[in-house]
Amino acid sequence: xxxVTQPDIHITVSEGASLELRCNYSYGATPYLFxxxxxxxxxxxxxxxxxxxxxxxxxxKGFEAEFKRSQSxxxxxxxxxHWSDAAEYFCAVGTSNDYKLSFxxxxxxxxxx
Amino acid sequence: xxxxxQHPSRVICKSGTSVKIECxxxxxxxxxxxxxxxxxxxxxxxxxxxxEGSKATYEQGVEKDKFLINHASLTLSTxxxxxxxxxxxxxxxxxxxxxxxxxxxxxxxxxxxxxx
Numbered sequence: 001x002x003x004v005t006q007p008d009i010h011i012t013v014s015e016g017a018s019l020e021l022r023c024n025y026s027y028g029a030t031p032y033l034f035x036x037x038x039x040x041x042x043x044x045x046x047x048x049x050x051x052x053x054x055x056x057x058x059x060x061k062g063f064e065a066e067f068k069r070s071q072s073x074x075x076x077x078x079x080x081x082h083w084s085d086a087a088e089y090f091c092a093v094g095t096s097n098d099y100k101l102s103f104x105x106x107x108x109x110x111x112x113x
Numbered sequence: 114x115x116x117x118x119q120h121p122s123r124v125i126c127k128s129g130t131s132v133k134i135e136c137x138x139x140x141x142x143x144x145x146x147x148x149x150x151x152x153x154x155x156x157x158x159x160x161x162x163x164x165e166g167s168k169a170t171y172e173q174g175v176e177k178d179k180f181l182i183n184h185a186s187l188t189l190s191t192x193x194x195x196x197x198x199x200x201x202x203x204x205x206x207x208x209x210x211x212x213x214x215x216x217x218x219x220x221x222x223x224x225x226x227x228x229x
Binding site: 032034036041042043044045046049090094095096098099100101103104105106 | 117119145147155156157159162204206208210216217218219220221222223225
C-alpha cells in the first residue's frame with residue numbers, strides 16, 4: 001500500500017520569502033502525486049499534480065513541485081509567498097489500481113508580515 | 114469546471130437522530146465518489162468509495178450500518194449518519210472522480226456535523 005510523509009507539521013515564513021514543503025511517498029511503482037491546499041473550514045483545492053513526463057510541474061497560484069524518483073519525493077515550492085498562502089497543505093499519492101488517495105498528515109503554513 | 118458541492122455546509126443534530134449529507138458533481142459525471150472524515154488539525158481519513166449504481170466499499174474500521182452511502186446517479190452521492198452520537202461530530206468531505214481521470218479527485222467544501 002502507498003503512504004505519504006510530510007515531515008514538517010508547521011512552517012512559518014515571512015511574506016515575500018520562499019517556501020518549500022516536503023513530501024515523501026512510498027509506493028512500488030510510478031505514483032500519481034498531488035498537492036492540495038485547504039483553508040480553514042473549507043474543502044481541498046488542487047494545486048498541482050504529477051502523472052508522468054516532465055518532473056517539474058507547475059500549478060496554480062505560483063506553486064511548482066518536482067518529482068524526484070531517486071528520493072521518493074515531491075516537494076512543493078513557491079518563490080515568494082503572499083499572506084493569502086497561509087493554509088494547510090496536503091500531499092497525496094494515488095495509484096492506477098483503484099485511484100484511492102493516501103494523504104500526508106499535512107503542513108500548516110503561517111505567513112508573517 | 115469540475116465543481117463539487119455539498120449540502121448542508123453545517124448541521125447540528127441531536128444524539129440518536131440521523132442526518133443526510135449530499136454530494137453533487139455540478140458540471141461533470143462522477144463515476145466514483147469518495148467520502149472522507151477529518152478531525153481538527155488532522156488529515157483526511159477515507160471512509161468509503163462509491164461507484165454509481167453499486168454498493169459502497171468501506172475502509173477497515175468504518176461501520177457501514179452507521180454510515181450509509183448511496184450513489185444513485187452519476188452526479189449525486191449521499192452519506193447518511195444513522196443514530197448519530199457526539200463522537201460522530203466531525204468534518205465530512207466528499208470528492209468525485211471521473212473514469213480515466215487517473216486518480217484526480219475534485220473535493221466538495223465539506224460539511225461540519227455537530228451532534229449534541
